[in-house]
Each structure stands twice: as C-alpha cells, then as structure tokens.
Amino acid sequence: MSMDVDITPRARKVLVFVNPFSGPGKALDIYQKRVVPTLAELDLNFHLIITERAGHAKDVVKTIDISEWYGVIIVSGDGLIFEVINGLMSRPDWEHAIHHLPLGVVPGGSGNALCCAINSHNGEPYKDNILTHSLFVLAKHKIKALDLVAVDTCEGRHYSFLSITWGIISDVDIESEKYRSLGNARFTVGALVRIVGLRTYHGRLSFLPCEPYRCHTSRSTSCSTWEPSVNANTADVVTSQPKSRSLSCPDGLGDSATEEVLRSRLQHGGPADEPLTPVFPEEGGGDLETVIANSSTPAADSTQLTCDSPSRGDAATPRPVETALLPPLSDPVPASWVTIEDNFVTVVAAYESHLGPDIIIAPEATFNDGIIHLMFAKAGISRSSLLKLFLSMENGSHVNSPDIEIIKVKAFRLEPITPGGVIAIDGEKVKYGPIQAQVLPGLARFMA
Numbered sequence: 188m189s190m191d192v193d194i195t196p197r198a199r200k201v202l203v204f205v206n207p208f209s210g211p212g213k214a215l216d217i218y219q220k221r222v223v224p225t226l227a228e229l230d231l232n233f234h235l236i237i238t239e240r241a242g243h244a245k246d247v248v249k250t251i252d253i254s255e256w257y258g259v260i261i262v263s264g265d266g267l268i269f270e271v272i273n274g275l276m277s278r279p280d281w282e283h284a285i286h287h288l289p290l291g292v293v294p295g296g297s298g299n300a301l302c303c304a305i306n307s308h309n310g311e312p313y314k315d316n317i318l319t320h321s322l323f324v325l326a327k328h329k330i331k332a333l334d335l336v337a338v339d340t341c342e343g344r345h346y347s348f349l350s351i352t353w354g355i356i357s358d359v360d361i362e363s364e365k366y367r368s369l370g371n372a373r374f375t376v377g378a379l380v381r382i383v384g385l386r387t388y389h390g391r392l393s394f395l396p397c398e399p400y401r402c403h404t405s406r407s408t409s410c411s412t413w414e415p416s417v418n419a420n421t422a423d424v425v426t427s428q429p430k431s432r433s434l435s436c437p438d439g440l441g442d443s444a445t446e447e448v449l450r451s452r453l454q455h456g457g458p459a460d461e462p463l464t465p466v467f468p469e470e471g472g473g474d475l476e477t478v479i480a481n482s483s484t485p486a487a488d489s490t491q492l493t494c495d496s497p498s499r500g501d502a503a504t505p506r507p508v509e510t511a512l513l514p515p516l517s518d519p520v521p522a523s524w525v526t527i528e529d530n531f532v533t534v535v536a537a538y539e540s541h542l543g544p545d546i547i548i549a550p551e552a553t554f555n556d557g558i559i560h561l562m563f564a565k566a567g568i569s570r571s572s573l574l575k576l577f578l579s580m581e582n583g584s585h586v587n588s589p590d591i592e593i594i595k596v597k598a599f600r601l602e603p604i605t606p607g608g609v610i611a612i613d614g615e616k617v618k619y620g621p622i623q624a625q626v627l628p629g630l631a632r633f634m635a
Contacts, residue, residue: 200232202256204244204271206263206295207237211369214295217318218262222293225322226260233260238267245274248288253280258289258634260325264296265349269613272335272631276346276508289330291634294321297373298360298614300349303541305635308554314544325634332555332629334538337510338612341620348631349613350542351624353601354388354533354564355381355573357611374543378577385532385573387566388608392534393526394561394599395512400525510625512598520600530566532573534601536624537562540583547583549593554635557628562593598625 203222207215215237226233238244248259248271261267268290275284294302294317302321306313311320336347352360355378363377514520537549537560549560564576568590579585586593600623603610610617 200234200256201226201258201260201291202247202251203233203235203260203262204247204267205235205237206244206267209263209267209295210297214262217293217295221318221322222260222262225326229326231257238263242270245270245277248274248284249277253284253287256288258291260291260293260634262293262295264294264298265300265614266296266298268292268301268348269615272346272348276335281508285335285631287632289632289634290333291325291328292321293325294318297369298543300539300542300546300614301633303544304539304552304554305633307540307547309635313541317544328634330632331635333631333633334555334557335627335630336536336538336559336624337508337513337627338622338624339510339513339516340610340612340617340622341516342618345612345617346627347538347612347624349537349539350548350611351536351601351622352533352611353390353535353603353608354531355386356533356535356542357609357616358386360611360614361609361616374545382570382573382577385570386608387530387532388603388605389528389530390534390604391526391528391602392531392561392563392599393520393524393602394594394596395521395524397558397595397597400594402527508627508630510598510627512625513623516600516621516623524598524600527563528604532564532566532568534561534563536560536596536599538626546580548580550583550586554633555629557597557626558595559597559599559624559626560593561596561599562591564591599623 203218203226205214205218218235236244236247244261244267259271261271271290272285275281275288278284292299292302292305299317302317303313305324306317306320309324311324313320333348336351338345338347338351358381359374359377362381363373366373366376369376520526535548538552538558539554540547540549540552542548549562552558552560564573568576572590576585576588576590579588585591600621601610602621603619606619608619610619610622
C-alpha cells in the first residue's frame with residue numbers, strides 16, 4: 188500500500204516505509220499520529236509505503252529514481268533498516284545511492300538499537316519516551332557518515348550497520364521473537380530463559396586487530412598472538428600465527444589484493460583511487476531546513492561446518508565493494524590475523540554503541556570510527572556471573588568485566604564447529620556457517 192501526501196510544491200520529498208507488523212504492531216499508529224504531523228511542520232512532501240512482506244522495501248529501493256528523493260525515513264525496528272541498506276547496495280549505482288539517500292529512523296519495533304544510539308549521541312533520552320526524542324532529533328538532524336560492514340556468508344554478501352552475533356546474544360534475539368508482544372521486555376525474558384538453559388558453542392574466531400594483541404586467558408584450546416613489525420595500522424605485519432583451515436565454500440566470494448590496496452583499505456576503508464567524499468553537509472553543516480529549503484548445549488562435532496550448496500538468489504546482495512582485507516571464504520585467513528579456537532558462550536561484533544535501550548554494548552563506538560568492536564565470553568563463566576554481565580550491559584560497565592574480552596578490529600572471521608546454533612546480522616537470522624566481515628568506514632549517510 189502506498190500513499191502520497193503533498194504539503195508543499197517542492198520537488199524534493201522523503202520516502203517513508205512503515206512495517207505495520209514490527210514489534211508490538213504500533214508502527215502504523217506511530218506514523219499517523221506522530222510522524223505525519225512532524226513532517227508537516229517541516230514542510231516536507233512524503234510518499235508512504237506500508238510494507239506487505241519481507242523484502243518489500245528492498246525491492247522498492249532497488250528500482251527508485253534516487254534523484255527524486257531527499258532521503259528515506261523508516262518507521263519500524265532495525266530489521267527494516269537492514270533491508271533498505273541491502274536494497275541500496277544491490278543497485279548497479281550502489282555508490283551513488285548509498286551516498287545520496289540518507290536514512291532517517293523512527294522507533295517502531297521491539298529492537299530500536301540505531302535509534303537508541305542516535306539519541307544517546309545527541310544527548311537525548313532513549314529509554315523513556317524514545318519516540319518523542321527521536322522525532323526531535325529527526326526534525327533538527329544533520330547528515331552524517333555511517334560505517335557499514337561487508338559480511339560474507341555461505342549465501343553471499345550482506346551489508347550490516349549494527350552487529351553480528353553468535354551464542355547467547357543471538358539465541359536471545361531470535362528465540363525471543365515469540366515474546367514480541369512484550370516489546371523491549373522480550374529480551375529480558377529471553378535472556379533469563381537462556382541463562383537457565385545455558386549453551387556453549389565450539390568454534391574458531393580469527394581477526395585483524397587494530398592494535399597489538401596478546402591472548403588474555405589460558406583456557407584457549409588454541410590462540411595466537413599478533414604484534415606489528417612496523418605499524419599496527421598497515422597490512423605490513425609479520426607473525427608466526429598458523430593459518431586457519433580452509434573452508435568448503437564456493438569460489439568467487441573474495442578477491443585477492445596487492446599490498447598497496449590492502450594498506451589503503453586498512454587506512455581508508457575504500458579503494459585507493461576512490462576516496463569517499465560526503466555529498467551532504469556533515470555534522471556542523473546545517474539542519475534539515477537548511478539542507479532542503481531449546482535449553483541443552485548442542486552436541487559438538489569434530490568436523491568443520493561448511494557451506495553446502497550456497498544460495499545465489501535474492502537472499503543476498505551482489506558484492507560490488509572491494510574488501511581487500513577479506514580472502515575468499517573458501518581460503519585460509521591471512522597469517523597476519525589472530526586465531527582463537529575455544530568453547531564460547533557468545534561472540535558479538537558491534538559497530539554501534541547500543542543494541543537496545545538496555546544494552547550499551549560498545550560504549551566507545553561512534554558512527555564513523557572505522558572499527559568493529561569484537562567481544563566474546565568463553566565457556567566456564569558461571570550463570571550468576573553471566574547474569575551480572577547482562578545486567579552491567581545496561582550502563583556499559585561490562586567492558587570492565589574479566590569474563591569478557593573486547594578487541595577493536597578491522598576484520599574478522601567466525602567458523603562455528605558446534606552445529607545447531609544461530610548467527611544473526613543486525614538481528615536478522617542468516618544461514619548457520621562460516622562468516623567473515625570487514626568494516627567500510629563512512630560508506631552510508633544517515634540523519635542524526
């Protein structure tokens with residue numbers, strides 16, 4: 188269903204997506220009672236699309252004329268943001284589209300992580316009356332750069348704006364869907380259920396750290412240490428770390444790169460001859476008006492999970508962006524990466540500060556810092572300590588806990604060995620198997 192609302196004769200307007208089934212199902216009511224009056228006060232034209240199925244918004248943004256729109260406003264949870272971003276990145280003119288179509292978000296789901304991060308960074312409340320404060324930020328926004336993360340799975344390439352999770356965090360996120368009518372409380376209920384029925388997962392985690400790294404625990408089945416021979420910010424590193432075993436995945440999911448391009452990607456996050464340049468006023472460049480006049484642990488398996496018959500269909504987007512730090516998913520990781528093999532309770536890769544109103548997952552994260560905040564907790568943590576860890580995430584103090592390790596990285600690979608787990612990208616479940624990712628600094632634009 189779509190609807191045009193013309194408030195002024197201006198040619199520029201915003202495209203509004205509303206998912207009426209998101210979270211507790213209040214998104215359409217939020218749009219009608221709160222978003223429409225806000226846009227009217229701003230003298231904006233807007234076109235409403237009420238999504239009717241999964242993938243609807245992605246299909247729309249794949250074909251729209253970018254020049255007709257000032258931006259996209261999403262009234263839903265984080266899942267629809269993920270969908271829109273991947274629609275834009277699947278276009279032949281993806282670079283123009285992702286640069287010229289900033290995203291605005293209004294909390295309409297049970298997971299509103301990006302809204303929480305935006306409000307927090309603007310000094311606005313995000314727990315109480317988040318909707319009012321999010322609309323205030325939207326009305327006075329500036330266009331800012333937003334890191335995306337390129338993610339390779341057995342299904343192909345996705346683009347992420349928030350997080351990649353495995354273990355208890357993704358279990359809670361996905362399995363708590365049955366409690367979606369509770370709103371944000373669904374995550375609390377889900378966490379308690381999973382802590383009681385605690386699972387552990389055996390796997391291999393490899394990463395390219397931003398700074399020298401040494402193993403922090405003796406519990407590791409296998410762990411390597413990374414130190415730069417010249418400069419921690421370049422690809423010129425020398426280590427004795429053994430390469431990860433090769434995975435059985437299709438060819439063509441990665442590209443080799445020369446040392447020069449690799450160094451450029453590490454430092455700039457883009458091709459050496461094509462630096463990203465902002466096309467809208469950045470922070471400090473004016474506001475909107477100025478701009479537009481189960482409970483048991485799965486049985487461990489001694490064999491590596493592989494990518495069998497990967498899909499090349501609509502489940503994944505094309506891979507237009509060069510990611511020189513990532514080898515093909517079928518190849519070993521570079522010798523310059525750290526590898527840890529162990530039993531994990533959870534692995535989280537986050538690039539925004541919040542995963543929800545009660546989870547400040549990466550307090551130091553900013554929207555355009557070019558960093559993946561990789562954190563993990565290993566098997567052996569008690570249920571009481573895990574509960575304390577979850578509770579401390581409300582204010583971000585979990586970063587000081589000895590039960591969790593946090594590393595700033597540019598890229599990583601996760602290879603699950605235990606079958607039957609859940610991996611989620613931006614809260615969306617993806618096919619279980621090996622996954623790798625690289626940060627793309629400042630690739631997207633958003634309203635904040």
